[in-house]
Amino acid sequence: MKGLLPDLDLVRKDFPILERTFDGGETPLVYLDSANTSQKPQIVIDTMVDHLERHNANIARAMHHLGAEATEAFEGARDIVARFLGAPERDEVIFTKNASEGLNLVANTVPLAAGDVVVTTEMEHHSNIVPWQLATQRAGATLKWFGLTDDGQLDLSNIDELITPATKIVALTWVSNMLGTINPIAEIARKAHEVGALVVVDAAQAAPVLPIDLASMAEEERPDFLVFTGHKVVGPTGIGVLWGRRAALEALPPFLGGGEMIATVTMERSTYAPIPHKFEAGTPPIAEAVGLGAALEYLMHVGMENVHAHEQAITTYALERLATVPGVTVLGPADAAKRGGAIAFELDGVHPHDVAQVLDSKGVAIRAGHHCAKPAHQRFGVQASNRMSSYLYTTPAEIDALVEGLEYVRTFFKLDQ
Amino acid sequence: MKGLLPDLDLVRKDFPILERTFDGGETPLVYLDSANTSQKPQIVIDTMVDHLERHNANIARAMHHLGAEATEAFEGARDIVARFLGAPERDEVIFTKNASEGLNLVANTVPLAAGDVVVTTEMEHHSNIVPWQLATQRAGATLKWFGLTDDGQLDLSNIDELITPATKIVALTWVSNMLGTINPIAEIARKAHEVGALVVVDAAQAAPVLPIDLASMAEEERPDFLVFTGHKVVGPTGIGVLWGRRAALEALPPFLGGGEMIATVTMERSTYAPIPHKFEAGTPPIAEAVGLGAALEYLMHVGMENVHAHEQAITTYALERLATVPGVTVLGPADAAKRGGAIAFELDGVHPHDVAQVLDSKGVAIRAGHHCAKPAHQRFGVQASNRMSSYLYTTPAEIDALVEGLEYVRTFFKLDQ
Amino acid sequence: MTAANLEAMYQEIILDHYKNPHGKGLRDPFEAEVHHVNPTCGDEITLRVHVDGGKIEDISYDALGCSISQASASVLNDLVVGKTVDEAMTIHEEFLRLMQGKGQVEPDEDILEDGIAFAGVAKFPARIKCALLSWMAWKDATAKTLAEEN
Amino acid sequence: MTAANLEAMYQEIILDHYKNPHGKGLRDPFEAEVHHVNPTCGDEITLRVHVDGGKIEDISYDALGCSISQASASVLNDLVVGKTVDEAMTIHEEFLRLMQGKGQVEPDEDILEDGIAFAGVAKFPARIKCALLSWMAWKDATAKTLAEEN
Ligand SMILES: Cc1ncc(COP(=O)(O)O)c(C=O)c1O
Numbered sequence A, B: 001m002k003g004l005l006p007d008l009d010l011v012r013k014d015f016p017i018l019e020r021t022f023d024g025g026e027t028p029l030v031y032l033d034s035a036n037t038s039q040k041p042q043i044v045i046d047t048m049v050d051h052l053e054r055h056n057a058n059i060a061r062a063m064h065h066l067g068a069e070a071t072e073a074f075e076g077a078r079d080i081v082a083r084f085l086g087a088p089e090r091d092e093v094i095f096t097k098n099a100s101e102g103l104n105l106v107a108n109t110v111p112l113a114a115g116d117v118v119v120t121t122e123m124e125h126h127s128n129i130v131p132w133q134l135a136t137q138r139a140g141a142t143l144k145w146f147g148l149t150d151d152g153q154l155d156l157s158n159i160d161e162l163i164t165p166a167t168k169i170v171a172l173t174w175v176s177n178m179l180g181t182i183n184p185i186a187e188i189a190r191k192a193h194e195v196g197a198l199v200v201v202d203a204a205q206a207a208p209v210l211p212i213d214l215a216s217m218a219e220e221e222r223p224d225f226l227v228f229t230g231h232k233v234v235g236p237t238g239i240g241v242l243w244g245r246r247a248a249l250e251a252l253p254p255f256l257g258g259g260e261m262i263a264t265v266t267m268e269r270s271t272y273a274p275i276p277h278k279f280e281a282g283t284p285p286i287a288e289a290v291g292l293g294a295a296l297e298y299l300m301h302v303g304m305e306n307v308h309a310h311e312q313a314i315t316t317y318a319l320e321r322l323a324t325v326p327g328v329t330v331l332g333p334a335d336a337a338k339r340g341g342a343i344a345f346e347l348d349g350v351h352p353h354d355v356a357q358v359l360d361s362k363g364v365a366i367r368a369g370h371h372c373a374k375p376a377h378q379r380f381g382v383q384a385s386n387r388m389s390s391y392l393y394t395t396p397a398e399i400d401a402l403v404e405g406l407e408y409v410r411t412f413f414k415l416d417q
Numbered sequence C, D: 001m002t003a004a005n006l007e008a009m010y011q012e013i014i015l016d017h018y019k020n021p022h023g024k025g026l027r028d029p030f031e032a033e034v035h036h037v038n039p040t041c042g043d044e045i046t047l048r049v050h051v052d053g054g055k056i057e058d059i060s061y062d063a064l065g066c067s068i069s070q071a072s073a074s075v076l077n078d079l080v081v082g083k084t085v086d087e088a089m090t091i092h093e094e095f096l097r098l099m100q101g102k103g104q105v106e107p108d109e110d111i112l113e114d115g116i117a118f119a120g121v122a123k124f125p126a127r128i129k130c131a132l133l134s135w136m137a138w139k140d141a142t143a144k145t146l147a148e149e150n
């Protein structure tokens, strides 16, 4: 199959969990829930273990050997993240606890006043909706959003009504976690920048599969802020990244207070450290940053171009194969080139919970529900859906297992009777 | 020595990092920086590895095997935390990224208006000062604080001026990370509750060494909120805990928005999940919670009474031995029974950085600086100090190594010439 | 999970109730109406209770969700309509005991009738909430009804 | 860290400057005064610059901190006072190059004089900020002075 990672077998060997079986060894794991969270290669686990067993100390503050080693490992991870994103400056990389915190950080600190408009889209993850609802409510500002076309693209027809001089923020996802859609963020950023709005890109689903090079983007098309989350890029939980343009980050007041984010503190008042530390209050997720560094090194070693090609090959194949199952309807773009690796679908006559449950009895792990994207589900008149999602370790045989599983679901629920 | 853990050698074997040496094996590590961050026993590391290698999945949302296992492990960790704290209800345990986030969560959501008063103390960690500065500034409220007596206790002489009906919050540390002081939180909570104020206790330094049993505290003496941090209780970084009385937590609006903290979301508005999930936006630190669970099980297995007795024995010995070094002045209470395991001191004529640097050349790791407690340093007219801090794995021989190291510092800087 | 477990969960009784739910639809009169959701998956139920003289005259509902949640609403309707509030609470408790019993509880068939078919569901932590959605909504609505009466 | 490394860091020259700092104290006249802190450890410096006709006439300062940060302020004073701003910037760059060189850079003694004693400090990442505190403050103050002139 064209585009598949040539050494897919070797890649799979890097991920110990892929050897899991159920029912006393009879049923192998078929993990098709990577858009929910990705599995971890041994090198990420080993790097964290080595850190904890040999170099663990608090950072920045400590003068001693272990402190110096831990600081170097943590700040080294920041360098790796900067390289992964092609960030213009390494100090623009802020470590957060997940993507959601990054979005909340910006939504909580960006100045908003009554009459201001924040624009988002109907295909966002809740983490890129709720923070803006809370922020606009607090400020008396207005939340507006792009609707969706029937094939799951952003409906840009009213862009001139949405992006106006009143618009202060345009917050949107690069890749939808439900529909798989890849959005034209450059075009939207250009438009937003024309009216002086800040552009916040949720790259939680993009960072795992798209090569990103911020520095090479035209400045007017480059987002002002971008977030992603460690656990979806073969890294650990407990760590996420907010990248921001230096000037944009410097313009924000501090978010959380405490620990290492200060320059000086008296009981009366405090001054704050420069970025990135200004936004990293308290002891950061140190071992997690180190693990994230190892994860991104792993992905860069495989090559993000190759990861992307693999994802597209698997997605193409999955779309083809799903089309053969009676009663299956895929939501979102039909063209694999226009989407990431998440494929949401319905199976006529069986609720997604029940689909997922029966698939699980065959070892096939998919997600069922609203995938934290209720508005997008509502838009398409579905209350819940099934979602399979692949990653660099996914094989065509696993797609076959899903399809066989769906046939079994049809039999189990007697859909043909 | 009375109070030492009887199987101290075995305990030390549980912590792989304690075998680290420097200078090609010549210099063993003497880790006396546990108040900064604690080392991790093998069981914590192994539990996290097992989770990542065999059970990794996102939680709550997933119907499949791995999802069920991960959810059980994560929610099981919440049960362990509840047991560790003696929490009245397990749903009162909120996972945060560290202690600082817990304090910021409360400071950001608790309603404050112009004229309201927040009371803290001069011995707080920056993480229990800066969030209240930011919160009172936003609300036009006033920040007041307890001063300190010369021997490093809270000066309660003006408590009736500080705690009045205008006081909405009393936020204080249980154990000082600089002075070691153990504060009378029950007495202060009783007083605060009489005027209807909420009591926020920073247990970042208390949780590692004091047995805590919230349920058994008299209700009027029990804090309303309490935070601690995973990495100081032999757990991983990236995880902390906010415990709150159910009614107090329920009265707070949500903090971060997104992911799993919702009941339902439309583009127009959202409703929120019940506690604890209401305050856990986004993918939580799952493997870290699991690691924290293993850490607290470890401590409970050793027995918090025994950990406390060990800490007191080591602290007593350390205070005795430090008193023998010419030019050393200890800050904070002289009586080991009145303090936790952190001992800040000065060495006359040598800046703490230089002390720490020379000690490090002998493998002795202490902290030098303001320990994120600038106001307490200012109170005692020192700009920085040295701090040694012990934990359940600390031996009297390590205290001896510190003292020898200090003698060497004196020689190195020719203090006797 | 073995195929046997799967069969235990999806008993014929459950699938029958799912395909032909009893008492579905929203009806008048009613004293209280509630709307409950399962935040994890989005299952929803709107449920009305009509109590008269301490007796549950009707439970009417409109629900979106999986087979387990739908069948359980249907069984709830079967078991509880026509009973006194006290009797209904006893049934509710027995159902709760079954569902929270991790598959170890032997249900009382005299009390739960078709409800014993849910024994297999109790082994799946992720699905217990599905089975309980309508029961929790009913309890909430009934509590509201009683509160209004007083 | 070996004893040799420790000796390399705490050279006699550094300890001498620490015990007898050159040019310490705040003096008039000055065009700019800055206050810099090292947030990690709390070291502080208040520093004034007096520039006249493109020449650095005085650097006066009041500093709290470790031997490295104090000695470095003293060496700064030695090296830079009496130089033109351009010459001083060259010295500053050479000092920066040394400190950021991870102990691999051979310093130019003609330019740095006593400043070469800091070569050993460059091996300790945690201490580089100590050595640079006064130099950064000086650069900041000088930039302010020049900005005011224009
Ligand atoms: C008393 C006290 N409070 C709060 C904190 C903050 O903990 P964290 O950095 O894990 O948020 C610390 C430790 O640094 C502490 O010692």
Ligand SMILES: Cc1ncc(COP(=O)(O)O)c(C=O)c1O
Binding pocket: A035, A036, A098, A099, A100, A101, A125, A127, A128, A173, A175, A176, A177, A202, A204, A205, A229, A230, A240, A372, B259, B281, B282, B283, B284
């Ligand atoms: C598009 C998108 N945005 C944001 C998030 C939130 O990431 P996290 O839960 O790690 O904060 C996710 C994943 O859950 C996502 O898919």
